[in-house]
Amino acid sequence: MNKFTRLSFPLFIIMFILPSLKAQIQEAKLESTLKEYHSIPKEVAYLHLNKTILLMGEQLGFSAYVVNKNDLKPSIETTNLYVQISNSAGEVVKEKMLLVKNGVASNTIQIDTSFTSGDYVLTGFTNWMRNFDEQNFFKGSFVVRDSNLDFKVNKDDLTEIDAQFLPESGHLLSDVTNTVGVVVKDKTGYGLPNAAVQIRDSRNRLLSDVALNRYGIGKFTLIPDPNEKYSAIVVFEGKEISVSFQTPVASEGIILSAVQRNKELRLVVNSNSASLPKIENKPYFLVIQNRKRIETIDIKFGDKKSIPVVLDLDYLASGMNIITLMDEACRPIAERLFFNYEGIPLREIQDPRLIEAQDSLAVRFLRNGADSSHLSVSILPQNSISNNSNHNIVSYTMLQPYLRGNIENGSWYFHEITEEKKYALDNLLITQGWSSYDWGAIFEKPLELKYRFENNIELTGYINKGSNRNRLRYLVHANSNNEPLFLDIPPGNGAFVFDGFRPLEGEELVISRIKDNDKLLPAGLAVQFSPQKIPYLSHHSKFLLQKNSEYSINGNLMTPVLPFEGQAEELKEVLLEIKIDKLLERERKLGIHSFGRIHVIKENEVPLYQTLAGYLKSKGLMVSEAGGSFSVNNKFAVAANESGSGASFGKPAPSKGMAVFLDGIRIVDQTMFHQYPLSSIDYIEINKHGLGEGITGGNGAIKIYSLLKSGTPARDRNRVQQFEIPLAYSSPKLFYVPRYENNHDEFFQKYGVIDWKPDLYAGVGEDVIFKIKKPEVDFQMIIEGFTTDGKLIYDVKTVSVGE
Template sequence: MKKKYLLLFIAITTIFSVFGQQEKNIEDEYSAYFTLPRESLYLHLNKTSYFTGEEIWFKGYTYDKKNQLTSKATTNINVGIYDETGKQLKKALFKAENGVAQGNFSVDSTFVAGTYYIKAETNWMKNFKENDAYIQKIEVFTEQETIKNNVYTDEQFDFQFLPEGGHIVANTLSNVGFKVINDQGKGVSVSGIVYDEDQKQVASFEGNPLGMGKFLFQPKANHQYTAEIKLENGTILTETLPKAKETGISMILNNPFPDKIIINFSTNEKTLAYNPSKQYKVLIHQNGNLKTLLLTFDDATEKIISVPKKDVFKGVNTITVFDNNENPILERLFFNDYFVKKANLNISKLNTVNDSILLSINELALQENANISISVLPETTKSYNPKHNILSNFYLKPHIKGFVENPQYYFYNMNRKKKYELDILLLTQGWSRYDWNDIFGSKPNGLNRFENGITIRGRVNKPTSGIDRLFLHATKNHSARFITLEEDQKFTLENFFLEEGEEIRFSYATKKGIFRKPSMYLRFNITNKEDQISEVILNDTKTTNTASASFSLPKDFIYKNTEVLDEVVVKTDKRTKYRDPILQNGVVTDITLEEYNRFYNITDFIGFNGFYQVSEQLGRVSIVTRRRPQASPVIYFDDVRLLNFNILSNFSTANVERIIMDRNGIGEGMNAGFGGVIKIYTRKTPLFKRGEGEEMYLGSKAPFAFATTKKYYAPKYASFQSDVFQEYGAISWIPELKLEKAQASNFKIYDTKTDNITLYIEGISENGDLISEKKTIQIR
């Protein structure tokens, strides 16, 4: 009996084990595939056509696709310039703060006239098969060579029938999408008639100017249908429709309603007879978010499901239908505009001041503050032709795998007509970019980490022992501090932000606390591998709305930004005492051997001043004024403000070159408060010279550091009135402007005497609402 129970227990355990394996369902697989967060990038360029002598200015926006908010996980943005074959020409590292970055590339003499690409990506993006790098085509014009209009002959056309959901089922009402493009990838207007085998008309259709449309018809089993298609140039094409499947289900989605979508599922009698109780699973999903519905026909050939838009997700959603064997059999994309809030920007001219025009901008619809960038160009510009705006880049691009002509068209001034055309586009796109074979297969592993700054690893080789810490001198982005060494005199610095050309400097302290140069090795870990844009991606990122130039660029159209001046030798009186350029009443003390012998530590010097009370306890330093109420000073260490004063504990005066003290801090503004300002500068050469060439620190530059953010400057055009400037010149670029919900923001642009200007505005609000506006205003 015990043996029977044992066998029964084993059998039941085996059944539950198999059942448990089968219970690893679609939802689990889908969620696992999207467990890791996914970043997306958008670059707002000041324009897309450039002359040599100009700068490519850009603002980068990062996006968390699942939560639809600004992504702040990564600070390192790699941006590169590539030639028309995809070969890398330039690459630089840019720092993102609060999800945005800005920068520029010089269009220097190394550029020849032609086509280039700008690409932006993060290291984290490399974890995923789906490429989310931002790539935009740009054009460069030179005085030596001018691009002429391309002439196309022998135009060819590609016509496709694309049934909604992926296939047509016999004896069911089917919705068939279609699109026709020429050999440049542009849509072409068409009309047509569908005939059955007896040449009887069963349907007719007409496409929109983008070459897309749809029509309804009910095919019979084992019948072949043919369409006669007429192009706008009179060309007649004949195409065969896909043959209807004998069994299966079809779907027709209706999305004109403000609060819901209606999905009409149909099947035929043959399918019901084969399995009348068959149950289907319908997943509505987006970037790891999902909603599951169950579908059964209950002996009927039609089932209608209404889905509230508030129950699904903002932007493009994917509907996938699975059979009872969990095989995907239908898929359809649709756009949910329920949560999409349209910005309403108001821009006006305030006045003209000298050579500048003051403009005002405010947002009238959104309820949150926003961060935007603005490109200001002449109204007649031909130089601004990005493939995507920020809406199409974040809402549409992540979900589609085919080429889309002018995707931003659907999101500028979005109205009922454009929503209808967007729905046809999504119908004709077929299946989503995310392949279910990948989703059911291996999952992304996250081996490529989020990069935040540079990781620096080092080891002190000399002195070979007795060193337990190093002094890290202040850099532009980091305060000075002491670094504790491991037992083998190694150390690691993470999240370090060094700019191009900037040194990182280290010293060690002797027993007397005097800095000396260590002998050590340093290794900088940062992703900067040279890469290439593949031909497949270049084909997918081509633009058809970029007009090639057909003008002759005047010589010296852009004046050179620099000129050679005669050498000027400035002689100074070495006895003249240094004066701080900001502090009006700053008392400057150069630390000499005499001062060091009086005050061994810098805190002794500050305390002896009489105005400040200094106390040290267990490495913590407090400095306050002696007057009432007591207040702490603002202290700068090598021009970097200290958040606390602990670094000054036992800090030898021999390591200080100069100290400036101002009790009132006049010139520092509100930063000084009531405690005044103290500025401390470390020595560049030792106070004690034991021998020639003795140094106080070791300095090193990173081989690949962060690009320095530059302030926008307008090119020096020879003429603002020429047709070339009006079509390809730039007026201004405002990369960083904050819109506050309760008030207007003002900004200035250079007055080029242009009558009308167009502002191209992109941005994102604090709660993830996207802003993309094109505004033309009259200046004079």
């Protein structure tokens, strides 16, 4: 460089500087384009299944986790998660829309008559994920079997194996040492474990003898000759099978190789003698992309055929690093994927503490770290063969979205991590070839974001042309997930839009128009809902069906007895959960035509609050019982009174207190409610604004229904307008543990379920605690989840009942 700059020929200097400036401009453009692409927020969905081999009549339980792709923190943008189950013919069998809160949702799906014995694919995605080519959505599989059948499966025909030979950076280059990944799979897409591959030339000379690992993956080196014809033989269980090895060999080009040595990643950009005259003066860029940053490194060959680059693992971000060699036109030449295990964001779960109490077992996990956590735990017999998921939350969120192909048992690479597993994962990445990025879409045309983040259900209300446009106010009545909502429409508007509507299946949209005297009339609207149906995910991703296993059992199979409602009395915890589920359903039904929020009194709330006053305080109301009196106020109305504001939209005028009704009759003298026992109340309707109740003052109303005279009060249907909701959120379904005739035989230990805990939460500094029925066999707990600060949780704890 100094020799050139000292020359005094201006023309030569210009000829030298111009290409350099052009390269700098191109490098800046390259970085800018990539940074713009990565600045678009992306999220990844993962579903933790309670097991993957299910019997007819059982329930599939699952917890969904949606995280930001870059920092792995819970996604707060997404509220709608779509879940679909398809059969082997691609037909949708079941589908649901789930309400996601703080990145978490859960549900159950009954394996009912909609299913037959066979393989099924479970897909989970958000509307926003439909914008991207990467597999940010979830796709997994499970199998359904008849519980009274022998499941023995014949071994696959080895004549249908698929052997793939994949150069490390995407292609073979002659006269240079190439690393070639090899993967041998059976017809279902699973690797042949511990097979061997022999590589021979046209004279049958052995060039390489490769031992494959448990997933049929290995690698070898080769200096390929473009004029040579190579052959390969797979050796498996004493059999030799000839396979095709016809990977093209380029006479000119550039390849990229990588190897980890201690805490360094050593890269080499290689070319050959035939290519050097064409590339020696051209600029190339080595682009490194990961979750944290984008870096570019200038590559200039000059008279060298090999350019080494050394990167410190502490500098690279943990997780996937995509290393791409690009030319001056931003065209990718070669690519290598590398997974950095250093600093993986995993949150450790310590061994559980177990406390026995009669026939139950309390489980307590001690957590390290001061962040809060969301967890799900599948509790299965230790010898269970019913959990064959190819992924856990770590492998799916940190690995799968960056690849085009499948991963067999991705969980293995992140459980009890060893150097062997790191080496095996690197071999896997060599066989994956290029990353999931669509380079053409990134550089040739801007990404078109057709699909938006969804904030619950969006409603568009179209106002009747004959309505008074001067002042229009509407009341959207409460439902299970929404408080009453008041809308003030500015004059002259023919339509309005609001989102945040969260109805459950079976509920209706109920809207009234509020007159100037606070009386209610039917809304007189036409309403459009968005979304109206489960959207279509047009992404043809690859996936693995459940691996063939030996399902046969000696002796007679025992069909599990499933606790449908009336059969659950033996399990006290299950009985309690069923009762709570019925109460929630009752609250929804009572609230369909209510102007306030329905609260059915639960058994455990009676000893907790004891009196009406204590219960109302827990709902955010201000209650006074001074001197034997009783009065209740809405905090919002009190705030309005103190600020001196009068009656206005969303802020009612103050009054002496909320009106109180008992069994449909307004009680003027409220002293009778002093220390009123909560045990005599069936349910309460709290209407904080009082609209629709025929009262003035705007401080709201409380309607109490006693156990003696409870029942849904008659409603004036002429005051509301009702709409059927085309797509609502799936109601939370409880998981019922099947009862088995035998809780320790061979059938139970292979296929049985001990329990499933989908919605475990631990706040800052808290431990995770739950209770299960005491197992009769050794068992395992598969734990998955995340923390609010971006740590992933995966562990498997085994427990011996004899300890």
